[in-house]
Amino acid sequence: MSYRMSRKTPKPSAKKPSKAGRPQSGGTQDDARESLLKAAIPLFAKKGFSGTSVKDIADKAGVNISLVSYHFDGKEGLYRACIEQFGKHRLSSVERILQPAATREEFRVRLEMFIDDVMAWFEEEPELCAIVQREAQMGFELTRDVFEQTFVKIFTTFMAFISAGQKKRYLRADVDTEIACRFFFTAIVHITQKDEHARKLLGINTEDPAYRKKLKIQMSSLFFEGMQAKDKVTP
8 A cells, every 4th residue: 555646747848857856855855755754754653644744754854844645645645654654664574474373382482472573573663553443443444455464464363373283283172263362462562561560679671681581482471372172183
């Protein structure tokens, strides 16, 4: 999905595209586009969509304000692009991790990798996570289709992974995949959202490699063993 405005093909007598009404910035057009995305993310995270102005974004990016319309067709397009880029990147990572497992051990390893990957979202891109969570609370008024093509697919990919584990008889057949996945994501989101509280009150947080490793193993164990099929199956 692209939010870049279509570029009109100049007539033979027209000037070169770079001088035919295209707003200029200090670098290339791609540089300007990336600068706008980078500038918009912390502003949207802090002020929300309504509280952030196009001028705020352009000033922070150090580019001509008209480039927001040129590259994204306005503030809404830029907002959507921030979420879409994040969602597509994370979906690609999840699809690589959650491949069907050939053995129970591989299933568990992939589950641990998935836990680690989801936790990394909040550690590496907290501002984008804040934008996504706020948008979810607002009812996806501006980005429903973006969510359906990215974060909903992450959820359904995980459901398919669980379902494949049931078919292989690694997991109990009576487990409802949708409920299991909702339980999993709720736990991850709660842990990461309350990480700062845990650091202040308990002296622990997920930025500590040793604690993060322990948390990953414990979550995997609780989740997997709680759903594990009781009958003995040869891996």
